[in-house]
Amino acid sequence: MANPPASLALGVSANRQLCRDHFRLTLCTEDFPAARPGQFLYLGPTVHADLGSTSSGTLGLRDSLPMPFLRRAFSIANLRRADGKCFIDVIYRVVGAGTQWMAGLRKSDQVSAVGPLGNGFGPRPENHDLWFVAGGVGFPPLMWLANSSADQANSRVFFFGASCADFVPSILSCGEDAGRASEIPGCAAVIATDDGSLGVRGTVVDVLTKYADKRKPDGPKITVYTCGPEVMMRAVVEFCSSRSLECYACLERAMACGFGTCQSCVVPVADELDGQGWRYALCCTEGPVFEASRIIWNHP
Amino acid sequence: MVTQNIESIDLSVRLGSLRLANPLMTASGTSGYGPELTSFIDLRKNLGAFVTKSVTVEPRKGNPPPRTVETSGGMLNAIGLANVGLERFVAEKTPFFEELNIPVIVNVAGHSIDEYVTVCCRLDSIDCVNGLELNVSCPNVSDGLEFGTDPVRLGELVATVRREVSNSLLIVKLSPNVTDIVTTARAAIESGADCLSMINTLQGMAINADSRRAILANTCGGLSGPAIKPVALAMVWKVYNRVAREAKVPIIGMGGIATWRDAVEFHLAGATALAVGTTLFVDPEAPAKILGGLRDYLDCNGISSVSELIGQVETR
Numbered sequence A: 001m002a003n004p005p006a007s008l009a010l011g012v013s014a015n016r017q018l019c020r021d022h023f024r025l026t027l028c029t030e031d032f033p034a035a036r037p038g039q040f041l042y043l044g045p046t047v048h049a050d051l052g053s054t055s056s057g058t059l060g061l062r063d064s065l066p067m068p069f070l071r072r073a074f075s076i077a078n079l080r081r082a083d084g085k086c087f088i089d090v091i092y093r094v095v096g097a098g099t100q101w102m103a104g105l106r107k108s109d110q111v112s113a114v115g116p117l118g119n120g121f122g123p124r125p126e127n128h129d130l131w132f133v134a135g136g137v138g139f140p141p142l143m144w145l146a147n148s149s150a151d152q153a154n155s156r157v158f159f160f161g162a163s164c165a166d167f168v169p170s171i172l173s174c175g176e177d178a179g180r181a182s183e184i185p186g187c188a189a190v191i192a193t194d195d196g197s198l199g200v201r202g203t204v205v206d207v208l209t210k211y212a213d214k215r216k217p218d219g220p221k222i223t224v225y226t227c228g229p230e231v232m233m234r235a236v237v238e239f240c241s242s243r244s245l246e247c248y249a250c251l252e253r254a255m256a257c258g259f260g261t262c263q264s265c266v267v268p269v270a271d272e273l274d275g276q277g278w279r280y281a282l283c284c285t286e287g288p289v290f291e292a293s294r295i296i297w298n299h300p
Numbered sequence B: 001m002v003t004q005n006i007e008s009i010d011l012s013v014r015l016g017s018l019r020l021a022n023p024l025m026t027a028s029g030t031s032g033y034g035p036e037l038t039s040f041i042d043l044r045k046n047l048g049a050f051v052t053k054s055v056t057v058e059p060r061k062g063n064p065p066p067r068t069v070e071t072s073g074g075m076l077n078a079i080g081l082a083n084v085g086l087e088r089f090v091a092e093k094t095p096f097f098e099e100l101n102i103p104v105i106v107n108v109a110g111h112s113i114d115e116y117v118t119v120c121c122r123l124d125s126i127d128c129v130n131g132l133e134l135n136v137s138c139p140n141v142s143d144g145l146e147f148g149t150d151p152v153r154l155g156e157l158v159a160t161v162r163r164e165v166s167n168s169l170l171i172v173k174l175s176p177n178v179t180d181i182v183t184t185a186r187a188a189i190e191s192g193a194d195c196l197s198m199i200n201t202l203q204g205m206a207i208n209a210d211s212r213r214a215i216l217a218n219t220c221g222g223l224s225g226p227a228i229k230p231v232a233l234a235m236v237w238k239v240y241n242r243v244a245r246e247a248k249v250p251i252i253g254m255g256g257i258a259t260w261r262d263a264v265e266f267h268l269a270g271a272t273a274l275a276v277g278t279t280l281f282v283d284p285e286a287p288a289k290i291l292g293g294l295r296d297y298l299d300c301n302g303i304s305s306v307s308e309l310i311g312q313v314e315t316r
Ligand SMILES: Cc1cc2nc3c(=O)[nH]c(=O)nc-3n(C[C@H](O)[C@H](O)[C@H](O)COP(=O)(O)OP(=O)(O)OC[C@H]3O[C@@H](n4cnc5c(N)ncnc54)[C@H](O)[C@@H]3O)c2cc1C
Pocket: A040, A068, A072, A073, A074, A075, A076, A090, A091, A092, A093, A094, A095, A096, A097, A098, A099, A100, A137, A140, A141, A251, A252, A253, A254, A255, A288
């Protein structure tokens, strides 16, 4: 069982651009519950602290008219404790009003967070080769996972797919060197771009296929972890099932509460105990990580 | 500023036979079956009563996703009454309520009068269930029309359930998707409702201009959150003044309550108790904050009991 989530005010300690459309927000607090890769934070503007204690003053729940109104979910990209403080990274892409608000955050601003939420990645199998397959803004949870799997893994490879070099965050390559990820020490990195402007030309699945074909049949077992655009994940999952590789997918769903009360975030999964052989699982509590073979992708 | 002993302020309210230690409740469908919220607040201290998600006879998987979408100042939902069904509800969810020590109200939904009766009869016999709230915003299988939009049909449903329910407080949750909510409120009261709750969500739709598609898989959904507060206030005020006050039927007001100010406004419009819904998604600690603010407001204004606010709005 994961730790119960908390509702916390977090301070902004940094907010930096990583590449054309990725930013890294570092949040800081004195105390944060234990968390694991795959879990996420649910972020929003600070809820008025004096909301409860004054009869004049505030008109709304938020400083200004709530925008965004609901919180936004972001995978924890890293969590480190130092000097009696806890630093939490999230890496985000600006796609709309909520992420625009995040891009405007400055050092020492405050944000309101609920977390850690979700059921993250389970324990990694010992002595497997671990392949992390990310696309777009799906890399943050896998980056933390890769960094915390160094001890158990036989070897680690981080695959990242993007349309062109501009969309490859510098932390996943060392400049022109697409074979190393500067922030995942000791882990091989393989970058695939649609136009070949960095790394290999093609999709991540093209690269996975090449890698798998090169392997000796009696090598260590491979476990695959994937997160990214749904089309990419489906292709990765299909590839894994064709090669009988164990695979876990970290999904995104539209959410309202993030902790299991609203029933927004359903994912159809196979379930032999159900009369119809399937049920809806909640992405926010049972997920966002699912054993890929259980996910029903072509659900009507 | 008038200051009294803040501990002596009476926040309790009465809903028929039930006494609530404070007027705040959860709105059905926004707090699951209870345990999820306990990570954030002490339910016993901060809620006057707990209201569950709708329960139906059979388990329901609900609608396909996307089921919710944010809209200006609120959200649309089309969850589709996803729930574990009556028997699993009784077996798996009621043990939590036995320990809760605050009144528990189960929201009941159905697609035929028989279905409502089956659920209500079963729950009425369970000790830890103190109230039944009829969600009448469901389409009737026989003609697809909502029970709650037609006073005759609503009256028939409420009267039938009334004959079967003897222990629990019978609450009718009114649909705002009507021309005149006073008419349906009157039908519910005349058919034996002990209490009214209002409002359920307003029908709405969201469209993506780029893809030219409806955003919800169900096309339409129910609008909730601060965006609907003015509509809810007007409806509570009308029903209180035109039927409920005279009939001595208390109203549970809801629709966008997010702050202690909203809580005060709903009391002034005529609500005895208040339910917090969508706000819990944004701030699961909101009930504690609203309660603190309400207490301070009463203190600052020299009011000793929250009941003194009910229906006291001055109109111009
Ligand atoms: C568990 C989880 C983890 C996530 N982790 C990250 C992360 O690490 N980094 C990151 O950048 N993003 C992440 N996301 C997605 C992130 O929540 C959305 O990008 C964000 O909500 C968009 O908010 P907005 O207001 O900027 O855009 P909006 O205006 O709300 O939306 C802009 C576009 O994004 C789409 N969108 C909105 N919400 C989601 C969503 N939840 N999932 C998929 N598409 C959505 C909308 O359909 C629209 O096309 C995660 C989502 C989930 C559910």
